[in-house]
Amino acid sequence: MMTTQDKLAILADAAKYDASCASSGAKRAGNGEGIGHSDGMGICHSYTPDGRCVSLLKILLTNFCTYDCVFCVNRVSSDIRRARFTPEEVVNLTLDFYKRNYIEGLFLSSGIIRSPDYTMEQLISVAKQLRKVHKFGGYIHLKAIPGCSQTLIDEAGLVADRLSANIELPTQQDLVQLAPEKKSVVIESTMSQIALRKDEADEDRRRSKLAPKFAAAGQSTQMVVGATPANDRQILTTATHLYGQYKLRRIYYTGFSPYPEADTRLPLAATPRIREHRLYQSDWLMRFYGFEASELTTPEAPDLSLTEDPKTVWAKGHPEFFPVDVNAAPRESLLRVPGIGYRNVERILSIRRYHALLVDDLKKLHVRLKQALPFLIAVDHLPGRTLAQDSQPGLQLDLFAPISALTGSI
Amino acid sequence: MHRVPLQSDFEAWRAAARDALHAGFRPEELDLQDATVPSTLALTLDTDDVATGAPIVRPHTSKAFLETAAIVAVHRSPDRWNLLYRVLYRLQSERNLLQIETDDDVSQLVRLEAQVRRDLHKMHAFVRFRKVMEASDPSERPVVVDEPIPIDPDPHAHHLVLVTPTPFGEVKTEIEACPPPVSIPDKDCEHFVAWYEPDHRILPLAAPFFAERFAIMRWSILTPEASVSWDPIAKKLIFGPGVPRESAPAEDELEDLWRTYYASIFNPARLNQEAMRSEMPVRYWKNLPEVALLPALIGGAQTRVAAMVKRQQQQPTAEPFLPAQRSLPALRDALPSCKGCELYCHATQVVPGVGASNSPLMLVGEQPGDQEDVQGLPFVGPAGKLLHKALAELNIDPASIYMTNAVKHFKFIRRGKIRLHQSPRMSEITACKPWLLAEIEALRPRVILCLGATASKSLLGGTFALMRDRGKILATPHAERVLATVHPSAVLRGRDQQSIEQLYQFLKDDLALAWKSAQATASPASFLVSPAQSSYSR
Numbered sequence: 001m002m003t004t005q006d007k008l009a010i011l012a013d014a015a016k017y018d019a020s021c022a023s024s025g026a027k028r029a030g031n032g033e034g035i036g037h038s039d040g041m042g043i044c045h046s047y048t049p050d051g052r053c054v055s056l057l058k059i060l061l062t063n064f065c066t067y068d069c070v071f072c073v074n075r076v077s078s079d080i081r082r083a084r085f086t087p088e089e090v091v092n093l094t095l096d097f098y099k100r101n102y103i104e105g106l107f108l109s110s111g112i113i114r115s116p117d118y119t120m121e122q123l124i125s126v127a128k129q130l131r132k133v134h135k136f137g138g139y140i141h142l143k144a145i146p147g148c149s150q151t152l153i154d155e156a157g158l159v160a161d162r163l164s165a166n167i168e169l170p171t172q173q174d175l176v177q178l179a180p181e182k183k184s185v186v187i188e189s190t191m192s193q194i195a196l197r198k199d200e201a202d203e204d205r206r207r208s209k210l211a212p213k214f215a216a217a218g219q220s221t222q223m224v225v226g227a228t229p230a231n232d233r234q235i236l237t238t239a240t241h242l243y244g245q246y247k248l249r250r251i252y253y254t255g256f257s258p259y260p261e262a263d264t265r266l267p268l269a270a271t272p273r274i275r276e277h278r279l280y281q282s283d284w285l286m287r288f289y290g291f292e293a294s295e296l297t298t299p300e301a302p303d304l305s306l307t308e309d310p311k312t313v314w315a316k317g318h319p320e321f322f323p324v325d326v327n328a329a330p331r332e333s334l335l336r337v338p339g340i341g342y343r344n345v346e347r348i349l350s351i352r353r354y355h356a357l358l359v360d361d362l363k364k365l366h367v368r369l370k371q372a373l374p375f376l377i378a379v380d381h382l383p384g385r386t387l388a389q390d391s392q393p394g395l396q397l398d399l400f401a402p403i404s405a406l407t408g409s410i
Numbered sequence: 411m412h413r414v415p416l417q418s419d420f421e422a423w424r425a426a427a428r429d430a431l432h433a434g435f436r437p438e439e440l441d442l443q444d445a446t447v448p449s450t451l452a453l454t455l456d457t458d459d460v461a462t463g464a465p466i467v468r469p470h471t472s473k474a475f476l477e478t479a480a481i482v483a484v485h486r487s488p489d490r491w492n493l494l495y496r497v498l499y500r501l502q503s504e505r506n507l508l509q510i511e512t513d514d515d516v517s518q519l520v521r522l523e524a525q526v527r528r529d530l531h532k533m534h535a536f537v538r539f540r541k542v543m544e545a546s547d548p549s550e551r552p553v554v555v556d557e558p559i560p561i562d563p564d565p566h567a568h569h570l571v572l573v574t575p576t577p578f579g580e581v582k583t584e585i586e587a588c589p590p591p592v593s594i595p596d597k598d599c600e601h602f603v604a605w606y607e608p609d610h611r612i613l614p615l616a617a618p619f620f621a622e623r624f625a626i627m628r629w630s631i632l633t634p635e636a637s638v639s640w641d642p643i644a645k646k647l648i649f650g651p652g653v654p655r656e657s658a659p660a661e662d663e664l665e666d667l668w669r670t671y672y673a674s675i676f677n678p679a680r681l682n683q684e685a686m687r688s689e690m691p692v693r694y695w696k697n698l699p700e701v702a703l704l705p706a707l708i709g710g711a712q713t714r715v716a717a718m719v720k721r722q723q724q725q726p727t728a729e730p731f732l733p734a735q736r737s738l739p740a741l742r743d744a745l746p747s748c749k750g751c752e753l754y755c756h757a758t759q760v761v762p763g764v765g766a767s768n769s770p771l772m773l774v775g776e777q778p779g780d781q782e783d784v785q786g787l788p789f790v791g792p793a794g795k796l797l798h799k800a801l802a803e804l805n806i807d808p809a810s811i812y813m814t815n816a817v818k819h820f821k822f823i824r825r826g827k828i829r830l831h832q833s834p835r836m837s838e839i840t841a842c843k844p845w846l847l848a849e850i851e852a853l854r855p856r857v858i859l860c861l862g863a864t865a866s867k868s869l870l871g872g873t874f875a876l877m878r879d880r881g882k883i884l885a886t887p888h889a890e891r892v893l894a895t896v897h898p899s900a901v902l903r904g905r906d907q908q909s910i911e912q913l914y915q916f917l918k919d920d921l922a923l924a925w926k927s928a929q930a931t932a933s934p935a936s937f938l939v940s941p942a943q944s945s946y947s948r
Binding site: 004005008009010012013015016017029030032033034035036037039041043044045046047048049050051052053054057058076078079093096097099100101102137255257258259260261262263266268269270273347350351353354355357361364365 | 506509510511512517531534535536537538539540541602604619620622623624625626627662664666667668670671672673674675676677678679680681682683684685686689690698700704707708711715718719721722723725835836837867
């Protein structure tokens, strides 16, 4: 007979390859009847030595699985140890951990047992017990099992803060090879079910505050990167499609890393961490900086540079766009300057209403000057030289030069 | 210089600042000293200045500044009161000052605020509660005791007290009485206690978070300078003096489980200590129960990854033992050399497939049994005899079909003199699969009939459900028509006569269907698969 501790070791181990662990995006006030609330910020209660945040109790209900996805540690053909939690065990673990302030809530996933519908019902029953019986107000993230029925998605969204269906691999071709039972059509139809239901629910809530919330923190997905030859251009194209089509809150790019009993068709070494990092940088550029997927790579060089960040690469490829004047350029242009983040863009826009910015001001804002200076103009700086060091006093300034004698405060 | 010593109290600063503005003190004429830091109170010889600025009778400020100031007020920097006054003074004439983050005062203000906010965030994250119950354990830890109330005139009056032993004696904090058993029917009187050392004086700012989150729990957070308890009945925070570390409980029953979780969720293939340390700086470690595992986890990571990679490379497969030429005789000759998995060590011999090399029908069983292992021929044991009986009843000549197994060696455990059949593991089925695929390639049968779950899973995938999908003709990459039926040994193991007859009927029906299908496809146009039957495709 397995103890809860044995099961926890197996079923947490089985869940660790899913990177999404965020607990942000859903505000839930304490209800006074049970434990738990969520302030919308997300909290990491610990960090493991892989640098990953421990925010939720991330476990599988069971790692028995009827599917045989090559890239997955829980595939049916793997010889790993198997276990299955009862819903009560998960409920008690969640509450006990939560009471000691170890976690923000529960992230529950599962191997596919019997059928997608049956599996989904099991996940929902755990979440329902937490919410209804124990009045649990913490964060709940449920995996949406691809191919389960619309009614189950509707139910899941009422008890969960976030739902996610994993796209798993960047292209349909990859899925055919490595995940024969999963079809991107089925996965995407589940995403679309979630997106549609959420739209309806949000619409209802605009009419009446009494309408129930549906998956307040939206949906996310995960892509395993580096298990197949798919290049970054394909990955970013898929990402754009998913963000656009299903209003995903986040896409997690997880670099492939070796795991026990892996299939021989998989790579032996982990995908370099920097590739994952570059994909996240590009993802951010697409969501917050106005870049398109097609701008970040080219058909000739379809992979992101591992040595330079994607914004710098783009900037070097588009000299016609620069230099950008921090004291005059519009927001969209400032966002494209390497070394300036979107928060600093807002600060610059606010400060320049009161005085023109010098290089020293940028330094105080912690702009990465080394990266930024070649691409921007400040009152005392033109790319290639720093004006303050130019010792040609008395030179008549040109009224039509890129820096105007009329704008500066010096 | 006008000096005003201030305690760590935002309201005291507000009062002092208001007075100073009224009097017209310029920031450089005023020193709002931190009374908790002795050095700043050192006597100096210069005189107490008078205000030279214009008195500001009706000072104004913004909500945003007050919010920021309340946060900066708990910072440990002794200079924070002067900074706040300087900004407040400048705000009187420079209304937009806070927007200009490049200003030295503003950037300092923003920096202090960020540090306190980060400290708050980390406190919300890293507080660890430990559960304490009644006073049954004699060791030095906080206990909840039920004692008479000394000042109450009623001699029977008593109350619950949290007693925390300290080097200076016991510190007692009164706890509201446990609610009557009706409202919490299942629990004892639980009390959760945490010890925490924040960088700044943030306890009053941090407590409301815990009050909302753990509203129905009885909890206390103890820090060196202050402590706070939550009363879940009155919904009230009760602040008290600081206590030493020893007064907090030393452990909790759940911590082993928590450490198990922490160790299991760590992926050794992605070791990245710098990222961990930057988010969870070492100064927080001493109060985190899971951190005790770090040396073992970090030290063992490389070995674990190396072991995984080695196992993956050495995953059993028969692939290297297959001959270049894929004809049935060549395969038969090469088979005895196979050491693709461990099974060859114990079996007597390998059991190759038998039958006509031009057979349109291929039967795939699970693995050789005891008899087959001894004789070196497939389907000669009890199950094989049953199969031959069924074939005879259907008038099918066994010599006209090809019979083989998904796994070519006998797997068993010894029980005295008997060798008990043992199902092959998935890795062994996978390891042996190249032989089966090579046989299929060499024979090119029109129809493959899988006997039992092992063969079906090998050719039809892990999701194949035998009893649901048996007898259905499916198209696969291996052969145009593949179907599955029960294994004859399953018939022999039937529960009762009725189920034996039923299973035997399944076997016969499917054999007949497979044979008919194999015959019919000899002239392709004459046989059409009905749409319902071909719906399963992959």
